[in-house]
Amino acid sequence: MLTSQRKQLILEALKRDGQVIAKTLSTEFDVSEDTVRRDLRELAAEGQLQRVHGGALPASPAAVDFAGRERIESASKAAIGRAAAGMIAHGQIAFIDGGTTAVQLARHLPRDLRATIVTHSPSIAVELAEHTELEIIMIGGRLFRHSMVNVGAAAIEALSHIRADFYFMGVTGVHPQAGLSTGDMEEAYVKRALAEHAAETVVLASAEKLNAASAYKIADVSAASTIVVERTTPEALTVPFEALGITILRA
Structure with missing residues (x-):
């Protein structure tokens, strides 16, 4: 699975479930937790989510000045x-x-x-x-x-x-x-x-x-x-x- 595909699936899961767990995602995608954490870091840097211990939550869109x-x-x-x-x-x-x-x-x-x-x-x-x-x-x-x-x-x-x-x-x-x-x-x-x-x-x-x-x-x-x-x-x-x-x- 491509990185872009994983990221899209992560965002879809966030929208559906309100949170994602890194360990669960690693099992679902058959990749290491380090790989999932890297995906989460990159999505967080783009403002797409908010990382928390063990996973991520939806990021607030209220960031404009x-x-x-x-x-x-x-x-x-x-x-x-x-x-x-x-x-x-x-x-x-x-x-x-x-x-x-x-x-x-x-x-x-x-x-x-x-x-x-x-x-x-x-x-x-x-x-x-x-x-x-x-x-x-x-x-x-x-x-x-x-x-x-x-x-x-x-x-x-x-x-x-x-x-x-x-x-x-x-x-x-x-x-x-x-x-x-x-x-x-x-x-x-x-x-x-x-x-x-x-x-x-x-x-x-x-x-x-x-x-x-x-x-x-x-x-x-x-x-x-x-x-x-x-x-x-x-x-x-x-x-x-x-x-x-x-x-x-x-x-």
Whole structure:
């Protein structure tokens, strides 16, 4: 069997089963595990999958930069943002993450909402500048341009003094076993700290992020109390999370 044929079969198995095991593939293809691991390394380098111990998971496609993601059709993101915005009540404190779906959340907050929004995203702060009833707290740090958020020790130190009712988290991967993940290590640290200082973490996840993984783990999926998804998301993608006791909110 040619290398290209093996790689295509690996990708088909990932799409069908949601994961592949190197040992199983070596038996199926009648090649060594070293050969399979080389195939997986090359596919990972192409962004086709995410390697994990013993095999691989689907790679998150959410890897384009912030400006690129803003140009992507946003009807589903707007619906997710609208549903998440409705969760914030008067008098509450909410952390809002960066990202284009989080921007949609900010756009759907009622103008008369009296609450405190804490964010490390300049985009979110600017979006809410004219919401005069909101108290806006900006968390500083080094600007990570890919996601337009502030990261680093300064950001973690600043948010450590705040306790929020909600944290609305953006991710690039949500997987029952691999957990919540993103593509940058420093961003993962900040997201983890935000989750630890919120009573509830709500994950904003379009369908392509479900059952996918990125390189840097934020937390186990159980850190999320709710996952907000598109209304049309197949039940097969959400059932594993519901089985773990996580609420699925369809937008």
